Amino acid sequence: MGFILVVALLAGLAGTVGRAAMDADPKAGSAVFEATCSDCHSIKPGRHKSGPSLFGVTGRTSATAEGFAYSDALRNAGVVWTPERLDSFITNPKALVPQTKMRFSGLPNPQSRADLLAYLETQK
Amino acid sequence: MQRVRLRRYSDLLSLPRVVARQPFALNRPVFHLRDRRSHRVILAFILLLAVGISNASALPSFSRQTGETCDSCHVGAFGPQLTPHGVRFKLGGYIDSDNKPGHLPLAAMLVANLTHTADPQDVTLLPSHASSNNNLAVQEVSGFVGGQIYKHLGAFAQGTYSGIERSSALDNVDVRLANEINIGGRPALVGISVNNNPTVQDPFNTTPVWRFPYVSSDFAPGPEHAPLIDDGLAGQVMGITGYTLLGNGIYAEAGAYRSLSEGVLNKLHVGAETRVSGVAPYGRVAFTRDRGGRSYSIGAFGMTARTLAFGDTGPGDRSTDLGLDGHYQFLGSRRHVLSVDSSFIHESQSLSTTTPGIEASLRQFNLSTSYHFAKTYGLTLRHFNISGSDATAASNGWTMQGDWTPFGKESSFAAPWANLRLGLQYTSFHTLNGETAGVHGSNSVMGFLWLSL
Numbered sequence: 150m151g152f153i154l155v156v157a158l159l160a161g162l163a164g165t166v167g168r169a170a171m172d173a174d175p176k177a178g179s180a181v182f183e184a185t186c187s188d189c190h191s192i193k194p195g196r197h198k199s200g201p202s203l204f205g206v207t208g209r210t211s212a213t214a215e216g217f218a219y220s221d222a223l224r225n226a227g228v229v230w231t232p233e234r235l236d237s238f239i240t241n242p243k244a245l246v247p248q249t250k251m252r253f254s255g256l257p258n259p260q261s262r263a264d265l266l267a268y269l270e271t272q273k
Numbered sequence: 274m275q276r277v278r279l280r281r282y283s284d285l286l287s288l289p290r291v292v293a294r295q296p297f298a299l300n301r302p303v304f305h306l307r308d309r310r311s312h313r314v315i316l317a318f319i320l321l322l323a324v325g326i327s328n329a330s331a332l333p334s335f336s337r338q339t340g341e342t343c344d345s346c347h348v349g350a351f352g353p354q355l356t357p358h359g360v361r362f363k364l365g366g367y368i369d370s371d372n373k374p375g376h377l378p379l380a381a382m383l384v385a386n387l388t389h390t391a392d393p394q395d396v397t398l399l400p401s402h403a404s405s406n407n408n409l410a411v412q413e414v415s416g417f418v419g420g421q422i423y424k425h426l427g428a429f430a431q432g433t434y435s436g437i438e439r440s441s442a443l444d445n446v447d448v449r450l451a452n453e454i455n456i457g458g459r460p461a462l463v464g465i466s467v468n469n470n471p472t473v474q475d476p477f478n479t480t481p482v483w484r485f486p487y488v489s490s491d492f493a494p495g496p497e498h499a500p501l502i503d504d505g506l507a508g509q510v511m512g513i514t515g516y517t518l519l520g521n522g523i524y525a526e527a528g529a530y531r532s533l534s535e536g537v538l539n540k541l542h543v544g545a546e547t548r549v550s551g552v553a554p555y556g557r558v559a560f561t562r563d564r565g566g567r568s569y570s571i572g573a574f575g576m577t578a579r580t581l582a583f584g585d586t587g588p589g590d591r592s593t594d595l596g597l598d599g600h601y602q603f604l605g606s607r608r609h610v611l612s613v614d615s616s617f618i619h620e621s622q623s624l625s626t627t628t629p630g631i632e633a634s635l636r637q638f639n640l641s642t643s644y645h646f647a648k649t650y651g652l653t654l655r656h657f658n659i660s661g662s663d664a665t666a667a668s669n670g671w672t673m674q675g676d677w678t679p680f681g682k683e684s685s686f687a688a689p690w691a692n693l694r695l696g697l698q699y700t701s702f703h704t705l706n707g708e709t710a711g712v713h714g715s716n717s718v719m720g721f722l723w724l725s726l
Contacts, residue, residue, distance in 0.1 A: 180606040
């Protein structure tokens with residue numbers, strides 16, 4: 150009986166964590182963007198910094214934001230920025246595009262990434 | 274007996290470096306404009322860098338070069354307090370850019386202030402055009418060349434006109450060659466800095482050149498004693514250091530400084546009575562972490578140098594400075610930013626030439642805490658304490674500053690051209706140069722306007 154209770158509690162806890170990770174919050178993602186991305190990226194259309202504007206980035210093909218001078222690595226990558234690809238890139242940019250010039254070691258927290266992606270999804 | 278020195282802009286000009294118990298030396302006759310050829314040397318140096326930058330189609334100011342606004346690299350959207358992003362830009366050699374050509378390779382800065390001291394000052398120690406109190410001045414006008422020169426080569430070079438001294442001089446110079454490489458599968462930033470002031474190349478706001486207060490009045494009294502590494506060789510030397518930032522953790526730097534010749538210093542309008550004998554080794558190590566919304570570092574730095582007067586021979590006076598420093602910065606989503614910066618420097622002096630057989634020591638402690646709201650409103654509080662084997666070295670007190678920085682953000686008016694900071698700074702002494710009686714008369718209030726374009 151005790152064993153079943155522990156298993157049930159663990160299962161419930163896992164379910165809670167799983168749901169929390171999926172409950173992406175765009176508002177929280179805005180804070181993540183400000184803290185993590187805004188030094189190099191703007192969310193305004195056509196406003197490029199050392200990185201391209203991230204307005205409308207979700208679903209966009211890599212290296213296609215007009216007016217930004219991309220590295221050869223990203224121009225040749227031909228990646229479509231689906232949420233899954235963006236999540237992979239933000240986790241470890243150089244793992245997906247080894248020669249990218251983006252100086253960012255990655256965002257390890259899954260919840261932060263989910264929130265950020267939810268926020269970027271709203272910017273289009 | 275301890276070596277003492279002036280601690281204001283005048284250090285860069287033709288003032289003697291050893292002035293005992295002299296709170297003001299702005300009207301000293303040793304400073305005067307030199308011939309026009311000297312100005313041409315400074316101008317040629319600036320233009321040489323500018324031409325290099327133009328040829329590389331790089332940018333004049335860092336902001337225009339990167340397309341980023343000031344708040345990306347600076348706490349409170351105004352220099353020189355760096356964010357972790359600013360630290361990486363500096364260590365990266367000032368070369369990051371948006372890869373667009375055609376930006377102007379020049380920037381300018383102006384600092385004007387109004388200084389009030391609790392008691393009127395002795396006018397014989399002030400410039401002839403100054404009053405005993407409530408002095409209004411355009412203290413500094415600086416021109417900068419900064420940015421990518423060619424591929425991995427970048428520069429930060431400053432020439433400054435002093436409205437107090439009414440002359441110009443070559444100010445801070447930091448030319449870097451930097452690149453990112455992989456060491457053992459981990460990214461490492463490696464570089465070389467050629468610079469003219471120990472710690473001007475340091476990436477943290479804990480070491481002497483770039484720590485708070487970032488602007489201070491040349492009319493206000495201040496401590497006369499400071500370790501040699503605290504601007505004691507500013508502009509008088511040229512040094513080369515190699516550095517690396519391993520991953521997101523270890524920063525290490527080593528190099529050496531050597532005095533410029535008296536002739537070159539004269540041409541650059543840099544005042545110096547003493548020179549470094551041989552070379553002065555310099556070293557720096559720090560453990561630093563950038564964790565997104567917060568960062569911290571803890572480290573050590575040091576330099577040892579023998580100094581003696583130009584024309585003199587002998588072993589010289591040995592000064593060995595060892596410092597410990599650390600900082601913590603909470604950035605969060607940048608709406609509320611808190612920074613704590615601290616350093617402690619111990620100097621051992623062996624005055625073999627000026628007073629043979631005398632050993633002396635000096636200790637300098639600084640702790641500053643700043644809070645910035647919405648990248649616009651800033652409050653900073655600093656405690657300083659200087660003590661030494663000579664009782665006259667003792668100075669301690671507080672500096673408080675409130676400031677307003679209306680521009681410098683992505684949504685700001687005329688970004689990134691318009692940059693302004695207005696501030697009020699109050700300095701209070703408990704002890705000043707060994708004196709406690711009547712020292713409150715030296716307390717000062719400075720209102721300032723700081724503009725950069």
